[in-house]
Amino acid sequence: MSGTPRICFLTGTLNAYAGAERMTAVMANALAERGFPTFVLSLWDRHSCFPLVDGVSHHALFARRPSFKRAYPATVAGIRRFLKAHRIDILVEVDTMLALFTLPASVGLPVRKIAWEHCFFDQDLGRPMRRVARRLAARFHDDIVVLTDRDHARWEEALQPRANVLTVPNPLPFAFPPDAATRKAKVVLAVGRLTHAKGFDILLRAWAMVAERAPDWRLIIAGEGESRPELERLRAQLGLAESVELPGAREDVSSLYQGASVFCLSSRYEGFGLVLLEAMSHGLPVVSTDCEAGPRALLSDREALLVPTENPEALASAITALMDNTAVANDMALAGRQKARDFELGRIVDQWQQLLCQH
Template sequence: MTAAWPRLCFLTGTLNAVAGAERMTATMANALAGQGYAVTILSLWDAASCFPLHPAVRHEALFASRPSFKRAYAGTVAGIRRHLRANRTDVLVQVDPMLAFFALPAALGLGVRHLAWEHCHFDEDLGKPARRLARRLAARFCEAVVVLTERDRRRWLEALRPRSAVVCIPNPLPFAVPAQAAPRTDRTVLAVGRLVAAKGFDVLLRAWAEVVPQAPGWRLTIAGEGEERATLEALRDELGLSDSVTLPGIYEDVTIAYKLASVFCLSSRYEGFGLVLLEAMAFGLPIVSTDCETGPRELLEPGRDALMVPVDQPAALAQALGRLIRHPGEAAALGEAAREKARTYAQEQIVGQWETLIARGKNPSGER
């Protein structure tokens, strides 16, 4: 590529957190840098990253640690503006509509094309009512809002009637589809995610208490870290599951966990997308998932590549897990179908959709 191609900046809170939005920021920045784009990532705080970055990706942070943004508001806006001007940014991608409060004034008058990237679903504000206002600002003043599912795109259009384009671009599989599916020889049910209430691991533990008496030798692994660890460990012990449930924390290479699993379970109360579903599907794991908004309903087909159950119902979750444990043929068929579907989310295809969106701002000659 030549200098005529747009220079990109991804604006995020931090990259030093193991979570889906942060992982996707690094994944997409790396992929676009690999295509030849000039890419920077500007974190509001902490210049460290939990994820490897392409050598061509420049990562900077405004603050060493998370400040009070009420007190540091003016400095945050000024810092973003300095970064945009210093790097002659053409396209700014804010990795959360909440960042509109900083990014919109920071980019004012600079001629920067402004995209908002939504990783949650429209009807969830994550305990921050200001998120609703931020979404309205993004829908009015950004060139485009990128959402992860068609269901969420329809909600944005219905609720806000935005001036901005609302574009559905799903998350890509962060790694290449493995050459071989998981062997599924270990008697392990795997769950992966932050240890927070939204992931419903308390429901999963209660379900597992019903499963384990009928599944001798089977184990449940919940991989991840978060504020609910102590609560979940206490519940595990209270339910008498210490011999069959492990919480090993964060895997440096999460693909190891998938290779050692035979069934994957997503017990979330809500999801913006459900990246871990794609990862499990790529390894050919049969899936039991809650039928929550919005990702699982779009990624999965009940009875074809997954079993789906209502949210917050341990008995239904236990019944579905027990069914796959008792019927390995059905589990294998679900896993094969899931693996085929995962191929449609290959990184090359999704990066192409981002490039198409970015190219909208170029004239036919390809010059800025």
């Protein structure tokens, strides 16, 4: 490989409002703007929820998601054809599961393979083959990129990989906000996909307790996902229709942060927790579950009140504590905003550029 390497991000789809997909678009755009020939190959769906700059070439193997058991040979062959046709030098796999396709697809090709891990090592998200794929990536890939030092340690401890493992956190996906939120509105904000993992059912049960003490406050849960019907039923059962909003996924998420006073993350588990950085960059004090990997790696008691997972009582108590204690909330908001600066996009792209330009 000579000159600027040709980069391809391989992902399932970009047409889904989710963290890994968003980060794929953000990093592809940033590298293209720095002059890297940049491609995104989705396994299915040519459309993207996220804007892509002119320098990013987006392709898809299939129009719709196929059964990969039946389409496995076609998927491997399609990836191989793409790598050869576009003379890809570096393949960045956005999910370690993709190693199951890319190892046979790249046999004999001069392609450097990087597995970009977005989950914590001890989570397989209900897919045991993810653990197999991680072992394959650790043995046969060139690099493994993980999001936190805690996850880095788990990879080294469990697999003793031949691959180079390094920590590169996710960046803020937008320019650092010039002004912090005024925090005058009586609004608690949560942001994320409406899935079991995000624990919004726990947050609703906690809010039922908060609302009794602070009936003039509102909770906004911004996001979309398969748990919406369940959450809407629970909201009705708890009598929270007047104080809880479920506005769906929002493109103007920065305006939601600017219009809130407290941010809450109620997740059962997290790979990273990008929304924490987003909230802190906007100067919001944080209540978060102390789940493994992301929150535990990103947060200290200077920026957040940490509570156990699956505990609505503890969540409610922490939320009301920040409502009631302005001085503590102010201190946390300031500390969080300072920490978020470490994750500005340019700093993280510098780390990726250094990795990609290694020979």
